Amino acid sequence: MPSRILTSIVAGLLLVVLASGLTVAKSPHVVDPNSVTPPLNPAFTWDCFEAGAGITCQGTFVNGPYADQLFSCGGQPVFIHGVGYERMTRWHDALGRATKTVVNLAYPEDRLTLAADGSGPAVTGASHWNRHYTYVVPGDPSSRILTERGAIYLIKGTDGQVILRDVGQVEFAPGADFEDIVRSPGQHDLYGDGFAGFETAVCDELT
16 A cells, blocks of 8 residues: 555544544533432433533423323213423533523324224314423522413314414413413413313314
8 A cells, every 4th residue: 555545544543533532522521410409300311411600401201192081071081192292401500409491392283082092073282382490599499480482282173273372471470380370471261261261162172
């Protein structure tokens, strides 16, 4: 093999090794997910690492596919079928105390039917929204403020027309996730009446 070709091959391999070394040097330092406060949601698969002056944790969760009985319409059970995808990022200070969380949720099509296998006429629901948690006191869940933003629920009747919307923003009081609403700009057909209208609308469509 001519010497200049061999030299080129060796030089190329050396560049690959050096590049790999640089990549390793820039990789974030891995952190034990069990070391942060409060504990991370165990339903998610987590990776945590040092980032800047704190710790960042990223998790994923696939909800389902699920097939459950939801409620009844005049004694007839209503079943829901679907699957959801969630991605969560939580930021912490240098001591591992949570300061902020963002959850991206996508539930592309829930089917509500009177058939256990999901067949027949169906009311459908689609949701694409974000949950933001801000910790007023780092690491203290009782101080955190939850805000939901986006298309929280979009419900269509059996003819495909929208019958209920819950879009915009919903902000809860500190430590009162899903319970005490402080602000809710937008259209909220479901949150507004505690979801009682949801059951009525579904039953009207299916029975």
